Amino acid sequence: MRRGEQPPWIVPDELWARIEPLLPVVQRRTDHPGRKRLDDREVLSGILFVLYTGIPWEFLPQELGFGSGMTCWRRLRDWNDAGVWQRLHESLLAELNAAGALDWSRAVIDGSHVRAMKGGPKPDRARSTVPEQAPSHVITEGHGIPLAVSLTGGNRNDVTQLIPLVQAVPPVRGRRGRPRRRPVALYADRGYDHAKYRKQVQALGITPVIARRGTDHGSGLGVHRWVVEQSFALLHWFRRLRIRWEIRDDIHEAFLSLACGIICWRRLVNLSLC
Template identity: 85%
Template structure:
């Protein structure tokens, strides 16, 4: 972190202005006065602290004003159930689209293994990690590597099984005149997605598949387009909490994934705004 730069878990005013309207309102019950509810912004900083550092919930430093780890965990769960992180991601995609920062001419898809040390739903024996229990992050990005959708499966699931679900998971992105956009023109993928059955399914939704063939030599040229998804995985796994799956509950890990995608989009939007200022 540069000198004078705020820690990444401090919620900037501009980001908070986008998140606060999405949070569900919890009315204070007069018949149960109890302790005053901890400020949502402070709790969000605690959630981001865990996401960035990977620290266990029980070790969250309360002297920094975050509240207890259990408070932050509950708020993360409740906000995820309310769809806050997904709506944040969609609203930031709309802002990027309005700024002309999304390139819909192509999308790129890939998967990445992570260990799941405590097991749980959506885990399985990883074929690339000596059959140890793991999960897979599946990601689809637009041409510049901005994440459009992300999903979680067991480590033994074939990448191609998530091709259509990820395409369908891309939300309708507003920000420009006309109908919201949710389909790229083409989609690029490696040999793990080489199945004619799925090529037909992709074409059926109006997208042209560009998928490397098995048994052919390397040097197909797809790498000049596909590298952006590898870069996006590097950004996603820069958040230490996502490098290893510590959560038994899959919805909590998915909440971290969705929140991380929103943060990546937020940072990209800041870069775009600086260029235009």
């Protein structure tokens, strides 16, 4: 961080103006008011502090005014249950789409595995002979902006998430006409090469551009597929996402969704639209 620059976990006014209307309103009980509820913006800064630094919740510095780690954890859980992070991601995608910053001519899909220190997510069988892993799957548009992200068990083949991830792309508004959900073409590596899934992609009106198995490397698709690797690099820039520490799937998914929103926000800032 450069001298004089704000820490990344401090929520800027422009971003807060987009998040605040999405937060659920919690009425304070007049009969048993208890302590005053901590300010949502300060708690969000605490959540971002954990996301950026990877610090355990219980070690969240109290002197920074974020509240306790458990308070931030609960607020992250409640806001995720209310769909705040998903709606934030969708609204920022709409702003990018309105600015012509989304490339719908192609989308790219891939998966990435990180070590799960407290057990793997969504297990598919009772026992596993491999170390627990937390695979995340991302589909991006042509410039590498994440459109959707999902989490599965470590023993699931990446190709099984091809159609669910394509269908998870939200309707993106921002331009006249119907919201956009489908790219023209879908790029993937040879791990997704399967006749069954190629037909399913085509049935959705998308042209599958997938490297063929049994062929030498150097298909030439890397000039288009590299953007998804860039997206994973941006996600793993958040230290909390480099290793999965969360026992609960929804908490890790909340961090993933929030991180996607922040990546979209940064792209907006770079476009000088704020």
